[in-house]
Amino acid sequence: MGGEQKLFPSRNQPIISNTGGHMRNCFRLCLVPLLATAALSLGAEPSPVVDVSNLALPAGAAALVDSRLKQAVGEVEIVVRLGDVPLAVAQGEGAKRSGGRLTRVQQREHVSQLSHKHDELMQAVRAMDGHEIARLTKALNAVIMSVDASRVSAIAGLPNVVSIRPVGVYQLDLSETVPYIGAQAVQGAGFKGDGVTVAVLDTGIDYTHKEFGGPGTVDAYEAAYGADSSDPKNTTADGLFPTAKVIGGFDFVGEVWPDGDLAPDPDPIDFNGHGTHVADIIGGAKGVAPGVKLYAVKVCSSTASSCNGVALLQAMDFILDPNGDDDISDAVDVVNLSLGSAYGQREDDLSEATANAVRLGVVVVAAAGNEANHPYIVSSPSTTPEVISVAQTQVPSAKRFPLVINSPAEIAGHYLNTETVGWAPIVSGFTGEIVFVGRGCPADAVKPGDPEDPYLANPAGKVALIDRGGCAVSLKVDRAAKAGAIGVLLGLVAPGDPISFAFGGGDTFAETLVITKDVADSIKTQLVNSITVKVALSPTVFVPLIGSMVASSARGPSYSYNAIKPDIGAPGASVSAEVGTGDGATAFGGTSGATPMVAGSAALLIQAYPKRAAMEIKTLLMNTAERDMQIDPALFPGVLAPITRIAGGEVRVDKALKSTTAAWDADDSTGSLSFGYHALSRDAAFSKRVTVRNYANRSRSYAISSQFRYTADTATGAVTVDAPPAVLVPANGSAQFDFRLKVKASKLPIWKLNGGSLGGAGSSLEGVEFDGYLTLVDSSDTVHLPWQILPHRAADVEVLTDNLQLDREGRGTLILRNNRGAVDGRVDVFSLTGTSPRIKKKFLPGPGDNFAIIDLRSVGARLVGIGGGEFGIQFAISTYGQRSHPNYPAEFDVFIDNNLDGEFDFALFNSELGGFGASGQNVVSVVNLKDGTVTPEFFTDADLNSANAILTAPLADLGLTPDTQFSFTVVAFDNYFTGAPTDLIEGMVYTARRPRFVGDGVPASGVPAGGASLLKVAGVPGGGAASPSQTGLLLMYRDGKKGREAEAIEVNAHSGHRK
DSSP states (O other): OSSSSOOOOOSOOOOOOOTTSSSSSOOOSOOOHHHHHHSTTOOOOOOOOOOGGGGOOGGGGGGOOGGGTTTOOSSSEEEEEEEEEHHHHHOOOTHHHHHHSSSSHHHHHHHHHHHHHHHHHHHHHHTTTTTEEEEEEEOOOOEEEEEEEEHOOOEEEESSEEEEEEEEEBBOHHHHHHHHEEEEEEEETSSTTTTOOEEEESSOOOOTTTTTTTTOOOHHHHHHHHHHOOOGGGOOOTOOOOOOOOEEESSSSOOTTTTOOOOOBSSSSSSSSSSHHHHHHHHHSSSSOTTTTEEEEBBBBBBSEEEEEEHHHHHHHHHHOOOOOOOOGGGSSSSEEEEEBBOOTTHOOOOOOOOHHHHTTOEEEOOOOSSOSSSTOOOOOOOOOOSEEEEEEHHHHHHHHOOEEEEEEOOEEEOOOOOOTTTOOSOOOOEEEEEEEOOOOOHHHHHHHHOOOOOOOOOOSEEEEEEEOOOOHHHHHHHHTTOSSSEEEEEESSOOOOOOOOOOSOOOOOOEEOHHHHHHHHHHHHHHHHHHHHHHOTTTTTTOOOTTTTSSOOOOOOTOOOOOOOOOEEOEEEEEOTSSSSOOEEOOOOHHHHHHHHHHHHHHHHHHOOTTTTHHHHHHHHHTOOOOOOEEETEEEEEEEEHHHHOOBOOOOHHHHHHHEEEETTTOOSSSSSEEEEEEOOEEEEEEEEEEEEEEESSSEEEEEEEEESSSHHOOSSEEOOOSSSSEEEEEEEEEEEEEEEGGGGGGGGOOOOSTTTTTHHHHHHTTTEEEEEEEOSSSEEEEEEEEEEOOOOOOOSSSSSSSEEOSSSSSEEEOOOOOSSOOOOOEEEEEEOOOOOOOOOGGTTTOOOOOOOEEEEEEEEEEEEEEEEEEEEEEEEEEESSSSBBBBBEEEEEETSSSSSSEEEEEEEETTTSTSSSEEEEEEEEEEOOOOEEEEEEOOSSSSSEEEEEETTTTGGGOTTTOOEEEEEEETTTTOOOOOOEEEEEEEEEOOOOOOOEOSSOOOOOTTTTTTEEEEOOOOHHHHHHHTOOOEEEEETTOOOOOOOOOEEEEEOSSSSO
């Protein structure tokens, strides 16, 4: 595991990633990614890129070592994976339900064999002064250890070692909701989860709480936890744990991590509160499945939102063998992971561990994340195909209260894009004048000892407008209420939809409404000009939000598989048990709160159908979920949510229980049909094999139909569906049929997406994806499978030669053909300044490997105008292999030596605007390497599902003019897992206004579909000396097909032509 996993907060707590990208470790490298450089203090400089050997891929065993360890120094914690399969894999598919390949004795023998090899490994490692941290034999076969970095290469050469990765950390994310999803009806039918075990991998559980059958007093909690984090009571069971309800567990982190070392102990008592909420929703007295037995597995910090990588892997081993006897017949039935990492990647080893658990027969349920409607942002491990990924939907009582601005007339109106907070609800409403008080944090709220923020105006008797930021929102509202405010408007300070906020302290509150930055700014503008702003908020004026998405719920498709994710939705704002209160409860939401609703639902089905495979439980839930879910009834009345936000729909466990039919993708073994992304220049057909399972004691004929999600998609005629009218399924048996999509490329909408300005625009994705439901109906059941395809209307531009010889006049012509294109093929012409060979496949990562390789192919440059008579420069970068989104896992750094003195002066790099998971937009920033100043400049010119990126910067900001000769080096970094450099092209010398060769003549609209264009190429006098690194032209193709997005054309001057 390469970094931090996030506990998904109750949807409103900010998620903060560690500096320099999502999963970066602070190992010293010869090359430092500039996103990390940008966060350094002024004057800090990255180590210069002077030696290409630092990036060379060594042969043999060293290739097993994660690149972020290559330049590490001092003590490092590493996961050493060995070649033999772990016990979960050895036991076979579905072993939890149907019995495995191995007897109890054989299981123990398998673990013993693994342990013997672990012993041999550790004997060698101890001789190198290494220390063992943990062993994994069930979900993964690995030893986690601490060793000096200088010993890593030697360990890689030991027998049976297949990979070495550094350990990081992952970061965190009922009375109304239980009846709503059908759980109360299922309980009434006699299924409460009895005999089912559920592991909650979280911050622990307050097992003394009344909802878990505990004493239900504060004294009891204090007896279990003690006075503070250093009290030994929270490290020992003391006869208080386990209990009849929370029957086991372990604390794999202790109380002080990440501010101190891990300190595992046998007492998983909760302090943070997140895990207690989650456990109560699953199996508390009023929960979805009150009959289940719980395992409290503490893997996340007591004091922060981080979850430890070592702890998570150990926990996955633990849940497969809770009693530790090396017989995994006691593996838990369900695992809940209300945590994750945005833009989930298949290389994550927690994802691999969860997949192995599901293959054994454990149902794993994970949060989709709270990063909102941004393409591909859905989190791992929920993106693992086998895992159930859960989105958040609105609770039945959710309402949208419009803010009414009565005056001044300039901004008067009803503003519907608002949000409420559970701890200061709208009850009576308010009417009055607004005053802007500023940030509004009370004393000690930002950090101990800090004074309170000075109020810019007195809120007594007024409606206080307060900026978000600095401290907990509830503390701001508490202060305003105590100062006499009759209401609070919490103004966002960044673009985006309003979100709710978790309780963070305080005891006195005024009714609070969250508003957008635009609305807050318009109010501030009036107040600055001494114009009175009067507002009203009424509890009787609202739009019901039942049956719709929560704006913050993360969107798919999955990054690595381009598949439908999330899988299902659930309401995520239940009132559930509060840690340390004995019997108290508070609101808890986000996908953290939605996930346990589905985990509890799975537990109910497992009790009812104990022999069914984990895949069948998942499929039943998806097949029977409520499909008619809207995006937002207040802002977009009647508009349904796309499949890549809600998939199967909102969980209805009562319908799942009653269904005697299930249907799934026969190849992918999941309850959805994902056709993926395809760049199409010609008509194409795609097919999926569907398995239908009839659990009834009679044969049945099902009528088959398919519906598009949106009528506009049907009207285009671009995608047509084909399935047989019916399928006959034998009693207690299965049958299969083919579901086909046909795509007419010429009728597809023009692709308007990009990964820069529109990189976070989920609504733009809806304009080009096609989706719907395949439905099977008979006299007893109706089940459905969501389907989705993302087709890109593509060009197919090609040049018939990759080598052009200029004539005596220094001129030549290239013919660009787009004979098979479905759209005009736009071409950007760059000076080709560097190329790199393809990295061999054996060096590339696979699932669970925890690193990414960004493999450079070609680099180019060109002079551009940037408005106002100013010049800029663009660097074109083409790679081997596409990325679903340009934000991750690739960062491209262009180091500039603007005076050819051998020292880099400036650099530009791409990164996500606002930080990890914040916006979905990719931007280019310039770094002054002398003083550390960072300036965001332009959106990155890059598409989704593309191998290309174009980085733009003003020449002046790089200390350049159009006539300055300079050198530059392009370095590719893995900015998701490791922060390590993976490839480079160095030492290119170029003059922007005097390239060696130029090319023009292709219309701005592109090479016509079905036609051709001429690209006229000419040598530039003096260009050979001014731009000696240019060897030809780099043609970057927009709307290109996979593998056809760029071409490097070598250009040769005639021997008699003056360069």
